Amino acid sequence: MSEIAPANFFYEMGPIRPPSEGQDHSLLIRTTRNCPWNRCRFCSTYQGQRFSLRKVPEIQHDLQVVKAIHDKLLDAARPSGLAGRVSHDAVLRVWAGQPGLYGNTGDNSTLKWQNLTNVANWINSGARTVFLQDADALVMRTPDLVAILNCLKEVFPTVERVTAYARSKSVARKSMEELAQIRAAGLVRLHVGLESGCDEVLARIKKGVTAREHVAGGQKAVAAGFSLCEYVMPGLGGRALSRRHALDSAAVLNEINPDFIRLRSLALRQGSPLLDSWKKGEFDELPEDDMVREIGWFMENLHCTAYLTSDQMSNLLWEVEGRLPQDKEKMLQVIDHYLTKPLGERLIFRLHRRLRSFTSVYGSLGPELEEIVQAAREAIVKDRADAPDRTAAAINALKEGFV
Ligand code: SF4
Structure with a gap:
């Protein structure tokens, strides 16, 4: 190569x-x-x-880069003895230990980090x-x-x-x-x-x-x-x-x-x-x-x-x-x-499903979202007429985060 x-x-x-x-x-x-x-x-x-x-030689070049990253990650992982698994520490070692490749990467630094994590996860699976x-x-x-x-x-x-x-x-x-x-x-x-x-x-x-x-x-x-x-x-x-x-x-x-x-x-x-x-x-x-x-x-x-x-x-x-x-x-x-669930149960179910999707990606809600979700919960629990609209507003706000 x-x-x-x-x-x-x-x-x-x-x-x-x-x-x-x-x-x-x-x-x-x-x-x-x-x-x-x-x-x-x-x-x-x-x-x-x-x-x-994309031109074939360009894609072939990408495959060579993947192979080089793959080999560097496995080298960095070897001392840990985790049977070919690449730990997060090993990824960090490659990143920090290769200043020629990763020290001054300018516009491509995010992509280079994504490359490393994509290959590490790929090796691990x-x-x-x-x-x-x-x-x-x-x-x-x-x-x-x-x-x-x-x-x-x-x-x-x-x-x-x-x-x-x-x-x-x-x-x-x-x-x-x-x-x-x-x-x-x-x-x-x-x-x-x-x-x-x-x-x-x-x-x-x-x-x-x-x-x-x-x-x-x-x-x-x-x-x-x-x-x-x-x-x-x-x-x-x-x-x-x-x-x-x-x-x-x-x-x-x-x-x-x-x-x-x-x-x-x-x-x-x-x-x-x-x-x-x-x-x-x-x-x-x-x-x-x-x-x-x-x-x-x-x-x-x-x-x-x-x-x-x-x-x-x-x-x-x-x-x-x-x-x-x-x-x-x-x-x-x-x-x-x-x-066939009653309306209140359907609204709670819908709200909680979207909350789970959101928090699985972002961990927690910010204060603004928390307020919108809380307003929907309250309307549902009190069986108010605005419960469906409040729930829809909360779900739409949550969906903005993960759609
Ligand atoms: S859904 Fe989007 S990506 Fe797929 S064919 Fe249509 S425009 Fe293209």
Whole structure:
């Protein structure tokens, strides 16, 4: 491996990865920058950022940097005798003990620290999983993607699972031969944002894909042997299209039969065009209980064999999780159980769920949030008429923190 100049001793990282890749501490390798579509009205992740394809040698250079960091961390961890585990102290030793690399890192210091912690966490979880960032790895030319996957295998033979986000259209555009090549080179799982199977919802939110195109892309991915995870966004049709959104999404997923279905309930994000529409009264947001009802309609109409999960903070009922069809009744009971609680209990449940999400990330509430949450609690406990509005205000304030 050629010597890497200190100024170049970092690898690029994009802003997001699926929750499952976070749980597995996947190594994050950025193969493209931002989103080639970047027009979905609910999304603000890459707003104002231009899409670009990264050159293969650039990505290969990133893999060399990862390898160098990996080796330095293992060297620093060795004296502790923790069987290849990299402690926080070992990370600090590498950071403080390499002034040539980390002493005067200027603009890249945050990224260099993120690199170290990403690689340390990855080593500690077995260095087995890698996620290719950003929004659509399949938009890359097939030979380039295959070259990166081959390089990854060569540098890190321990890697067992490589995954990526992909748009249905990009999958559908590849030939079966190309998909087979990519799969054989080691890309195992695709995370696809279905959002909805209803054409009217898809058009309104400018997803840039139709229900049939979703089916075409999904079926091709399954036929090529990818493990396929489709994301559905409850609430995306607002009040007007709630039922159609639920039923059409279930119908599309029944045709695709993916391995995983992940619920990611709509949360109006700061900076998203859909939030602007809501402020102008043009989007009628679905109240949370109606969203739960919508998930029930969706579930009732699902007849595939996917594993369904609600592992995103935007979801209210995390317990809606299980293998279809055998766990369907159990999941519908979770929904029923919630919807048949008295209003006060539902409000407390909603508030406490959001509080847990918030405190799991930030530890405690600041004084301002504490006051808003306290006002909601008091209104609920005293059974006041403003309890639903106070609860909604508190939840919206909490969501700002973690959405
Ligand atoms: S395709 Fe994904 S990343 Fe791109 S704008 Fe839509 S939701 Fe956002």
